[in-house]
Amino acid sequence: MTRRITDAAHLERLRAELQAARDPARSAIAVCAGTGCVAYGSRKLAAAFRDAVTARRVDVEVRATGCHGFCERGPLVVVFPSRIFYQRVQPADVEEILDRTVAKGEVIDRLLYADPTTGRKYVHEDEVPFYAHQHRLILGFNGKIDPESLDDYVANGGYRALARTLTSMLPEQVIEAVTKAGLRGRGGAGFPTGRKWALCRQALGNPKYVVCNADEGDPGAFMDRSVLEGNPHGVIEGMILGAYAIGAHEGYVYVRNEYPLAVERLSLAVEAARARGLLGNNILGRDFSFDIQITRGAGAFVCGEETALIGSVEGNRGQPRFRPPYPAQSGLWGKPTVINNVETWVNVPLILDRGPDWYAGIGTAGSKGTKIFSLVGKVNNTGLVEVPMGATLRHIVFEIGGGIRDGRAFKAVQTGGPSGGCLPAEKLDLQIDFESLTAAGSMMGSGGMIVMDDRTCMVDVARYFIDFLLEESCGKCVPCREGLTQMSHLLHAITEGRATDETLASLEALAPVVQDASLCALGQTAPNPVLSTIKYFRDEYLAHIRDRRCPAAVCKSLITYTINDKCTGCMVCARQCPEHAITGERKKLHVIDPAKCTRCGICHSVCKFDAVDVR
Amino acid sequence: MIVNINGRDLLASPEETLLQVARRNGIPIPTLCEHAGLEPWGGCRLCVVEMTRGGTGPVRVVPSCLQPVEDGLRVETHTPRILRIRAVLLDLLLARTPDARRIQELALEHGVKRTSFVPRRDPDKCILCNICVRACAAVGADALGTAGRGAAGRISLPFGDDASACVGCGACALSCPTGAIEMTDRGSERRIWGRTFQRLPCPSCGAPTLTREHAAHLAGRSGLPAESFGACERCRREQASRLFLDLVGK
Numbered sequence: 001m002t003r004r005i006t007d008a009a010h011l012e013r014l015r016a017e018l019q020a021a022r023d024p025a026r027s028a029i030a031v032c033a034g035t036g037c038v039a040y041g042s043r044k045l046a047a048a049f050r051d052a053v054t055a056r057r058v059d060v061e062v063r064a065t066g067c068h069g070f071c072e073r074g075p076l077v078v079v080f081p082s083r084i085f086y087q088r089v090q091p092a093d094v095e096e097i098l099d100r101t102v103a104k105g106e107v108i109d110r111l112l113y114a115d116p117t118t119g120r121k122y123v124h125e126d127e128v129p130f131y132a133h134q135h136r137l138i139l140g141f142n143g144k145i146d147p148e149s150l151d152d153y154v155a156n157g158g159y160r161a162l163a164r165t166l167t168s169m170l171p172e173q174v175i176e177a178v179t180k181a182g183l184r185g186r187g188g189a190g191f192p193t194g195r196k197w198a199l200c201r202q203a204l205g206n207p208k209y210v211v212c213n214a215d216e217g218d219p220g221a222f223m224d225r226s227v228l229e230g231n232p233h234g235v236i237e238g239m240i241l242g243a244y245a246i247g248a249h250e251g252y253v254y255v256r257n258e259y260p261l262a263v264e265r266l267s268l269a270v271e272a273a274r275a276r277g278l279l280g281n282n283i284l285g286r287d288f289s290f291d292i293q294i295t296r297g298a299g300a301f302v303c304g305e306e307t308a309l310i311g312s313v314e315g316n317r318g319q320p321r322f323r324p325p326y327p328a329q330s331g332l333w334g335k336p337t338v339i340n341n342v343e344t345w346v347n348v349p350l351i352l353d354r355g356p357d358w359y360a361g362i363g364t365a366g367s368k369g370t371k372i373f374s375l376v377g378k379v380n381n382t383g384l385v386e387v388p389m390g391a392t393l394r395h396i397v398f399e400i401g402g403g404i405r406d407g408r409a410f411k412a413v414q415t416g417g418p419s420g421g422c423l424p425a426e427k428l429d430l431q432i433d434f435e436s437l438t439a440a441g442s443m444m445g446s447g448g449m450i451v452m453d454d455r456t457c458m459v460d461v462a463r464y465f466i467d468f469l470l471e472e473s474c475g476k477c478v479p480c481r482e483g484l485t486q487m488s489h490l491l492h493a494i495t496e497g498r499a500t501d502e503t504l505a506s507l508e509a510l511a512p513v514v515q516d517a518s519l520c521a522l523g524q525t526a527p528n529p530v531l532s533t534i535k536y537f538r539d540e541y542l543a544h545i546r547d548r549r550c551p552a553a554v555c556k557s558l559i560t561y562t563i564n565d566k567c568t569g570c571m572v573c574a575r576q577c578p579e580h581a582i583t584g585e586r587k588k589l590h591v592i593d594p595a596k597c598t599r600c601g602i603c604h605s606v607c608k609f610d611a612v613d614v615r
Numbered sequence: 616m617i618v619n620i621n622g623r624d625l626l627a628s629p630e631e632t633l634l635q636v637a638r639r640n641g642i643p644i645p646t647l648c649e650h651a652g653l654e655p656w657g658g659c660r661l662c663v664v665e666m667t668r669g670g671t672g673p674v675r676v677v678p679s680c681l682q683p684v685e686d687g688l689r690v691e692t693h694t695p696r697i698l699r700i701r702a703v704l705l706d707l708l709l710a711r712t713p714d715a716r717r718i719q720e721l722a723l724e725h726g727v728k729r730t731s732f733v734p735r736r737d738p739d740k741c742i743l744c745n746i747c748v749r750a751c752a753a754v755g756a757d758a759l760g761t762a763g764r765g766a767a768g769r770i771s772l773p774f775g776d777d778a779s780a781c782v783g784c785g786a787c788a789l790s791c792p793t794g795a796i797e798m799t800d801r802g803s804e805r806r807i808w809g810r811t812f813q814r815l816p817c818p819s820c821g822a823p824t825l826t827r828e829h830a831a832h833l834a835g836r837s838g839l840p841a842e843s844f845g846a847c848e849r850c851r852r853e854q855a856s857r858l859f860l861d862l863v864g865k
Contacts, residue, residue, distance in 0.1 A: 300764075317761065322657045322681040475743060475765040476658045479700075482707035485766050489733045506731065513703040516676045516696070517660045 004277035007285035008163035011154070018155040027060040027102050028080040030143065031089075034067025034229055035222070035261055036383075041090070042075035048091040052098055060102055066142035066230015069384035070130050073113060078125055078143065085125035086111035116380045117403060130381045133399045135362070137370045138346055139386045142230030147265045150272040153233040159278060161353035162237050165244065166286045169352075174245035175201060178348065181356035182368035187213055187304070187341035188416070188445045188521065190367070190434035193348075196338055200246045200328040203336035208248040210239055211332065213309055213341040214255035214262070217301040218417035219468065221448035223372040224342035226384055228255065228262035231346060232269035236292065238345030240283065241352060243290040246338055250291060254309050257296040267294060301418075301472035304446075305520050306331075306339045308474065319474045320520035341446065343372055363389035367433035371444070377413075377451035378405045385449075394428040397451055408453040412536070416445025418465045418472075419525035421532030422458060441532040443525060457554035458537040459544055463491040465529040473522065480523030483514035487530060496557040499545045508534065553614045556599040563590050563603075566611040573603035573612065616686035621693070633679035633690055634662055644679055644692055645701065645721055647708075647792050648744035653753060655680040659744055661701055661721075665691040676700070701725050706732060708742055715740040715793035740795035743768055747787035747796060755836055756782050758808070770795075772808060783812030783826035817847035819854075 005011050031037075031046040042064075049062045068076050073087035079101050086097070089111060100106040112121040113128050122128045125143070146152040153159070165174060179194025200208060212235060216224040228235060239251045255263055270292050273279040281289040295313050302308050303318040310332050312318040331337025347369055351359045360368050367389035373396060375385045380402035387396060393413055397403070404410050412422040415432070421442030423430065430436055434444050452461065470484040490507045493499040511527035518524045534541060543549045550558040563573075569587040574580075581597040584590030592603070592612075604612040618627050620637055627636045632655065637644050647659035655678075662679045667689040679692070691697065705722040710732040712718050722728075743761070747770055751759045758780035762771035772778050783805050788798035798807040803823040805812040814823035815830055824847045825833075834841040846854065 322655075322678060324683065470766055471764070473765040475761070475768040476656075476745075478658065478660050478704050478707060478742070481743070481766050481768075482711055483703075486707060486710065486732045510703060513700050517663055517700050517704065519657055519660070519678075 008167045011163050015154050030063045030065045030078040032068045032076040033064035036071030037074035040074040045075050048094045052094050063146050066147045067226040068143045072382045083124050087113045134386050135370050135388050136386045147230050161349040165352050171245045177356045181351040181359040186343035197245050200336045200338045203329045205336045209332045209337040210243045210248045210251040211339040212253040215297050215304040218448040220376040221374040223374050223447050225259050225262050227342050229265050232266045234346040238348035241348050252293050252295050254295045256299050258299050302474045319476045364433045373447045373449045375401050375449050378453040379451045389433045390431045392429050404453050411454050412452045414450040416443035417448040418468050419528050420445050421528040424536040457552035458533040458540050460554045462530045462533045463495050469526045477519040479514045479517040494544050495555040497548045561592050562613050566609045572606050576602050576606050618684050618688045620690045627684040631684050633682045649680050650746050653749045657681045710734050712740050717793050740793045746790050750786040750790045754786050778808045778810040781808050782828040782832040784829045817850050818845050819850040822847045
């Protein structure tokens with residue numbers, strides 16, 4: 001079972017055997033085992049399927065797969081060979097699925113996905129609008145393979161690129177192919193990967209290292225986690241190829257400890273690859289050796305910055321340093337080092353498997369391939385979305401995301417993580433790539449995408465992100481540490497109704513200094529959420545400052561709750577109010593005492609008669 | 616190689632930084648976290664300058680203390696944008712450490728009389744420039760570090776109060792640009808970081824010199840006997856000049 005794969009021909013024989021042993025007509029149940037579905041109870045569900053299959057002594061394979069991306073509707077189940085797609089499946093549904101769908105091929109209507117706006121139901125995963133509009137080059141593997149099985153990866157074409165590359169390409173040719181494909185770093189800056197590798201290969205110094213940056217820390221973003229959990233061998237294969245290209249024999253994956261499932265699956269995958277001779281000495285019988293170590297990070301956002309990451313791997317405080325020298329010249333332990341993030345690495349086997357021309361055919365002139373976005377916030381379909389570079393925001397938010405939740409109006413979308421900018425409705429037709437997002441005052445970042453509706457206060461959003469970045473600032477340089485401290489004070493003054501026109505002027509004067517003078521990308525991009533919201537939603541700032549009013553009715557210091565004459569005197573709000581601020585007799589109009597009210601909003605959310613106004 | 620700073624073509628050697636070239640040519644650039652005996656750190660950002668590659672590239676703001684020279688660089692050290700950055704940085708630092716003399720002086724030089732920002736509550740004089748930590752590491756004691764995260768960071772002994780690694784050399788206090796570290800010498804007694812050290816008498820004149828722990832530390836690092844480090848600075852100079860005169864035969 002764990003026999004070493006001796007050479008490329010052996011790998012192909014193994015693949016052929018594995019594929020031949022797979023009967024495409026065999027019944028199988030794929031249960032999503034990504035973190036989202038696990039949280040919804042998919043482990044229990046998979047166990048229930050296994051127990052039921054064993055009890056019935058039927059020939060049905062139960063497979064736990066990586067994240068399918070549609071986390072919103074978990075736990076997700078796909079039944080093969082019919083490919084019938086069920087969502088929100090519970091252990092109580094197991095018997096029925098086996099009885100009807102597996103045995104008779106019937107569709108259980110209740111478990112199908114129904115579009116929240118049209119009500120239409122879909123039988124197959126790839127017909128669901130959330131998936132139908134995507135281009136799942138990377139994420140496609142997640143739903144197909146068992147991330148804990150190297151054989152499963154091999155059966156699906158895994159390590160084919162590695163075998164072919166080691167037997168037929170020189171390291172320089174690998175770099176050439178990656179350059180020709182136009183792959184750019186998915187971690188945020190979009191630096192051309194091939195150029196980075198070439199610089200590192202040419203750099204003097206030995207040994208050289210490759211590092212996988214899996215320190216994904218943006219609030220609401222989980223692209224890299226999902227890839228590591230769902231396709232760890234894809235990342236490993238990418239790293240081996242990169243190591244071969246630059247001449248490295250050691251690699252590190254820096255992954256945050258808050259991703260226990262990713263750490264677990266990656267560790268299993270590294271061990272399996274080692275046992276089969278895909279990591280270690282003389283990989284596939286060639287004169288090339290490489291191994292991977294896993295370093296767990298403690299969860300500091302700034303450790304995603306490459307120089308801080310290197311410091312952290314070395315055991316130092318995670319603080320960025322000035323570049324040059326770039327890690328490609330002097331990185332880990334002062335040696336030439338290539339650092340790419342998870343998504344960049346997992347693209348590499350695809351490029352070498354299917355060729356740089358094929359890859360360069362996807363995307364825009366300057367940004368090639370696909371990009372995974374973590375689509376969250378006030379959209380109907382939250383989850384992971386993979387689209388070709390150049391897709392529009394409208395396509396992602398409305399066609400894939402299914403539009404805004406509860407029929408509300410779209411207000412803004414923040415791209416690029418906490419230090420990305422908020423783009424308004426007039427930017428919805430922007431074709432997103434690295435350059436267009438930066439030009440619009442935001443950025444690609446690692447692919448976070450937070451959708452906001454008309455009940456979102458943009459000043460409050462800016463305050464939230466500045467407070468997040470202040471909390472995560474490493475404190476090394478003055479503009480970031482002290483500048484964000486003061487930007488936070490200024491934004492709090494605005495949201496708390498203590499601001500004047502001068503407050504806004506001060507904010508606008510301080511922001512460019514923080515951008516210009518900060519040491520690393522965290523500080524340099526930190527003012528984005530403030531500047532973009534001032535640019536696109538200046539009226540909202542002015543309403544807070546001049547009228548002491550929060551138009552979205554979010555900022556607690558500026559809103560009041562009152563009860564209108566729709567009140568039936570049902571007393572629900574009065575009972576729920578934690579401050580006992582609501583008085584009134586049964587079946588008579590209730591009143592809120594503004595002096596006691598803490599503006600928690602509970603009355604508003606519990607009222608069934610729309611009788612609580614907030615303004 | 617040649618770099619152009621403020622319109623002057625200046626000769627530079629490849630291992631130099633922009634700050635070094637500027638200083639060597641009498642061009643003043645303010646700094647706070649820079650120290651002649653330590654590697655550049657790039658934290659205070661006061662030394663930022665505008666830099667253009669090849670005359671036509673985009674104008675970039677870089678810290679001159681860390682930016683290596685390149686042939687054909689064009690650098691401006693006192694543009695309105697740079698002066699504005701320095702003034703805002705000093706305004707920010709003044710809000711952090713309103714009582715630090717050096718910050719007050721530098722701020723005033725940049726036209727900032729009082730801070731326009733919200734002053735820090737219970738301020739001390741520390742600007743987190745890390746010179747003390749780096750000096751302590753250079754001495755080889757490594758008794759200091761930064762505790763806490765980001766804006767809440769503070770210079771600290773291990774666990775807040777473990778001064779056992781401190782040798783009482785005083786490098787931290789002497790190199791601190793804002794006088795944030797308290798050190799008192801009274802007779803042969805030195806108090807620093809909550810610990811009291813005895814300073815050894817100079818074998819020639821009896822004046823208190825370095826602490827017993829510092830002498831032992833230097834002896835340990837150099838392999839020389841502790842007595843080699845005992846002389847006070849004045850006597851050491853006298854001994855050296857006597858030695859020199861002996862050598863030249865006077």
